[in-house]
Amino acid sequence: MLQLSIIVPTYCEAENLTVLIPRVNRVLTEAELDAEIIVVDDDSPDETIQVCEKLAENCPLRLITRKNERGLSTAVIAGLNAASGGILLVMDADLSHPPEKIPELVSALNQRQADFVIGSRYVEGGTTDQSWGWFRKWNSRVATWLSRPFTSARDPLAGFFAIKRQTYLKAHQILNPVGYKIGLELIVKCRCRNVVEIPIEFTDRVAGSSKLSFKEQLRYLKHLKRLFDFKYQNYAYFTQFALIGLTGVFVNLQMLALLSNWMISPIAVALAIWTSMSTNFLLNRNITFSYARHKPFLKQYLSYCGSCLTGAVFNWLTTMVLSRSFQFFEKRILLAAFIGILVGMGFNFLLCRYLVFSK
Numbered sequence: 292m293l294q295l296s297i298i299v300p301t302y303c304e305a306e307n308l309t310v311l312i313p314r315v316n317r318v319l320t321e322a323e324l325d326a327e328i329i330v331v332d333d334d335s336p337d338e339t340i341q342v343c344e345k346l347a348e349n350c351p352l353r354l355i356t357r358k359n360e361r362g363l364s365t366a367v368i369a370g371l372n373a374a375s376g377g378i379l380l381v382m383d384a385d386l387s388h389p390p391e392k393i394p395e396l397v398s399a400l401n402q403r404q405a406d407f408v409i410g411s412r413y414v415e416g417g418t419t420d421q422s423w424g425w426f427r428k429w430n431s432r433v434a435t436w437l438s439r440p441f442t443s444a445r446d447p448l449a450g451f452f453a454i455k456r457q458t459y460l461k462a463h464q465i466l467n468p469v470g471y472k473i474g475l476e477l478i479v480k481c482r483c484r485n486v487v488e489i490p491i492e493f494t495d496r497v498a499g500s501s502k503l504s505f506k507e508q509l510r511y512l513k514h515l516k517r518l519f520d521f522k523y524q525n526y527a528y529f530t531q532f533a534l535i536g537l538t539g540v541f542v543n544l545q546m547l548a549l550l551s552n553w554m555i556s557p558i559a560v561a562l563a564i565w566t567s568m569s570t571n572f573l574l575n576r577n578i579t580f581s582y583a584r585h586k587p588f589l590k591q592y593l594s595y596c597g598s599c600l601t602g603a604v605f606n607w608l609t610t611m612v613l614s615r616s617f618q619f620f621e622k623r624i625l626l627a628a629f630i631g632i633l634v635g636m637g638f639n640f641l642l643c644r645y646l647v648f649s650k
């Protein structure tokens with residue numbers, strides 16, 4: 292088996308590739324690494340394809356051209372799936388990542404029992420480009436900080452990393468990243484525990500332009516939610532369900548305050564409950580259980596109402612049983628009611644998760 296596959300996603304990188312590929316090739320020869328370079332291009336309108344064809348005459352370069360798809364992460368996955376090396380390494384084409392560090396990343400995987408190796412900007416010895424202003428620095432730091440629930444690595448959002456083929460194969464069928472952060476996706480889904488970071492000097496591109504738009508950054512938040520659901524499963528669903536339940540309290544009280552000015556209170560209370568139940572349904576359908584969003588709306592809505600009613604009945608029963616059967620709760624009716632709320636919410640959650648919003 293080939294020792295190493297280097298995957299380079301590209302979109303309009305003709306100018307950079309003419310410098311990068313010979314530099315990578317030199318490093319591979321000097322380090323005596325038996326490797327292939329896979330460029331995954333999304334049918335760039337510049338000269339990227341022609342440049343690759345020319346470079347392939349002297350380098351172990353393979354070009355994959357995707358005609359109908361766009362996106363950094365999916366391009367990387369296409370490259371990883373097509374690779375035949377025992378070690379899979381990913382890097383940008385824009386010369387941000389020093390190819391001279393490739394042998395160090397490879398030997399860290401081989402010798403330090405690492406599951407995942409990052410060419411890192413944020414460990415001692417690593418640097419970002421001098422030209423970065425405070426906004427870019429903070430932007431990068433905040434995005435990195437948001438990845439804390441998933442890994443203790445200092446730079447899990449880097450695009451320069453390596454993973455063993457056998458580790459990648461553990462999860463290659465369940466990868467579905469949105470946006471740019473394929474490295475983080477791999478760390479989480481391939482369950483990489485030992486992540487080693489090698490310091491690198493990150494330099495900003497000179498030629499071409501970054502494709503990392505504001506929209507991509509918003510997609511990162513969506514990606515984080517997906518990873519949260521994946522890693523923490525029912526805890527994640529329950530947390531979101533409970534937080535949405537809390538927003539329902541505010542909707543209910545606001546509606547009640549609004550309606551009670553011009554209608555009799557039993558109807559106002561009923562309308563306030565119905566409104567908060569409906570907003571909770573919409574939020575749960577679109578956020579907590581978004582995986583079931585494609586299912587018929589009305590059927591889901593009606594069964595959600597049924598589930599809320601069941602939760603309310605369990606709430607009532609628990610409060611009654613506690614306050615009537617246990618002396619301790621006789622004088623602590625609020626505590627009994629609170630436990631009732633928790634039990635009702637628990638039942639409601641289970642019904643939602645496994646019936647109303649079943650996969």
Ligand code: GDD
Binds near residue numbers: 503
């Ligand atoms: N095939 C393909 N399709 N490649 C793409 C696409 C795409 O839609 N978008 C970007 N690329 C390629 C670029 O050509 C480049 O080789 C690499 O992916 C990085 O893209 P840039 O647009 O230059 O990213 P950046 O420099 O702003 O972002 C960097 O920082 C992030 C961490 O903050 C990159 O290093 C990212 O990989 C990294 O996640």
